[in-house]
Amino acid sequence: MLSGELADNQGSLSSSAKNYYEQGKLDELVFGGIKEQIMPQSLSTFADIAYKCLHQDRHQRPTAGEVVTQLQEAQEFQWLPRDYKEIIQQSRTPEIYKTQKKMDLYDMLREGILIQKGKVWFSLDNNNKRNEMISATLFTYQNQSSQKWRNNRKSRFQRVSLMMDISNLMIQAKIKAQFLTPSVTYGVYLVFKFVEPTKISSKPKYVNLKYKMGNETLHAYFATWRKDKWMMIELYRFLSNKDGVDFEVLLESFSKCYCGNGRIYVEGIEFRAIDNVTHEEIEKSKDAQQIMRSNSNIDLMQQFPADKDEILGVTENSDEAPKPSEMNGKKHHMLSAKEVLYDSSNVKLFKLKPSEQSRFGEVIEVLSQQVFRIKCKIESQILSPDTDYRCYLIFKLSEKCRGLHCPVKVRSVHRPVKVEGQLHQSRKETKDLYFRTPKEWNIHDINQVPKQREDGWMEVNVWKFNSKDQLRNDFIHLNLKLISYEGTMSGLIVCGLEFRPM
Template identity: 60%
Template sequence: MSNVSSLNIKIKVRSQFLSPGVKYGVHLVFKICGPRKFLSKFLYVNLTYKMGNETFHAYFATWRDEEWMTIELFRFLNNKKNTKFEALLESFSQYYCGSGAIYVEGLEFRVIHSVKHEETETTENVQQSLKSNSNKDDVQQPQDDHVMLKRTEDDGKSTKFITLHEVNRKNYLMLSAKEVLYDSSNVKLFHLKASSQSRFQEVVELQPQQVFRIYCKIKTQMLSRDTNYSCYLIFKLSEKCLGLHCPVKVRNLLHRKNKEAKNVYFRSPSPWNLHDIDCVPKQREDGWMEVNLWKFSSINELKNDCIPVNLKLICYEGTMSHLIVCGLEFRPM
């Protein structure tokens, strides 16, 4: 196919040769013409396609070997003798795949075995399934008996707030958005909003931007020593937010040699876009959403009596406009 931005490939799938009562994933096998460098297992390609009147996206292709890749299009339970599906492949992202041609080898049907969270096919069910199955691995959120700490900055003027809890004798910390968003006072990038629904006095709403950074330093006494922590971004999507359907790349700038970035979602992905249980947003009891950005050890990350946090969030496509950030939460694992 000579133009990745205008594929116009019609697919008709018949399941007469597949086992009845078995769930299958339908994968497109292809490769991009010309030499390609790949630094991770997945490559963002954003394949857009239609099934009926509905438009779908498959974001990540998986490397099969040095050249060929596969990308999952949809899943179905083969409960009929001759199930038929039709799809129209429209385009790959030209920005990430280049302007050259691609070779398409064919379709591959893979049996989906008993894997967690694979039993649902709608976005809503995916979120509910993820929430119910992941809660057993999370530390229970503390109740409202938190301690609010007021910290005055070195300039003697500005004041920032944090909340500190203790769960199972392990410190549990939450920092406000003003505390953790790099350059949070920049009115071109961030809009400060009063919020009665947050533990803090204010939250931050992002203005149109593709990239933002999280930068802060945590004093050692705020976290328990020799403890593994998960770092969660606490957020909501404004009613004005029309984007953030695609994944967001998270890079740890303190470990630049590690080229493997974490990918997270601010909206629940379709099952075929789900590669990591930690990448999806979950509903919290306090009405906010959370997504895991980073896991670390409080002893391994210690530098100069502090634990530095320096994360860069990059939206693959579009902007993060109207993402509302409450803060960061550090929970012992």
């Protein structure tokens, strides 16, 4: 096309494209599936150079170098947001979009710029999704005696809010994000940091932020560290639309127990796009919050080992025995609450109750305490050898339960074990679980959330292990502490502990 004879026969595609271009209707030739993704400037730049390439006189056609330059510019336009001029016009240097190269503008937006008189930080993430952070200077502070303004060189904004009393924040935010990417799931995050030096960790920090949205009191339990050494905690999650989003929240307090009397800097509230991987996790978490069929309700007889009666301890209620899903020949077992709750006969800590709904005929209610233990042992031949198992606590919540809306720590307390004659110190692990289904923004990496079973009970995965581990004297030992983060727990009604192969 650049140097040869132009194939421009009547009815050819090139002739049709020229006609559409001359009539200003070239966009009608763009496939509908990609039209929304194409920047208008990118299409017009591409169309202009393509039209010149169709000139009858080859001497009037652009050189290869000119074509490459224009195609590069069209591609650079494609990287930029459609409304990049409007966004940059709200910055402190709106004239730069006329002088800067498009690639430089794109890099600048990736780094982030201040807009709206320095009150909003706008940036593009790695997937070209738009993020906005609203400065804390736009919030209202009801507890003004404990709030001061400070300059912070490590902040995106000129000033941040210093909160002297984190147990009585009373920060009101009524804000609007205007430039978010439509049809994208966003998380709303409070961005803050402790004034006193805090050890940075890859693990989330429990802070228990209490806040209100409308008439609903909510809790966000875990904060995480960012690469910029600020912390963030998610408050809400939503699917964006083309009209922007109004957000209103009253931040009340952090946990004094875990955050002490420390002061914090509040930088702002960020609307951050959640990437595809995390979005899949969101969908999984939504599924987890729905009533789900437990694996223990599918007929097991086709796949169960020959010694099933001995393993299950078949009784008059044998037709109510646990019936997990396809086991592929792997053994399955369940213990009663009396067998698994440590010191279960202590009437100050536990209450034994008859129950027709339990396959064991009785259940145990956990009375007010901060820590209770699961401690039991199983004969090794009852479980399949060298098999990964999950332990599910089967439970219900009484109407008067207390302290079970928060996450609960689960900590292993196993003694050293011998492996091939050598004594090995068991690794002490701590995980978190929920007895109530949490808001999706409180799940993080926690996959130990409760599920509804068809038999009317709830179940939650409290631990996993391999049947060759914790093996002493032909017994597999399980020793766990369940610890409330704050206050005491009560009203947990335990049916038993179920061991299912993974």
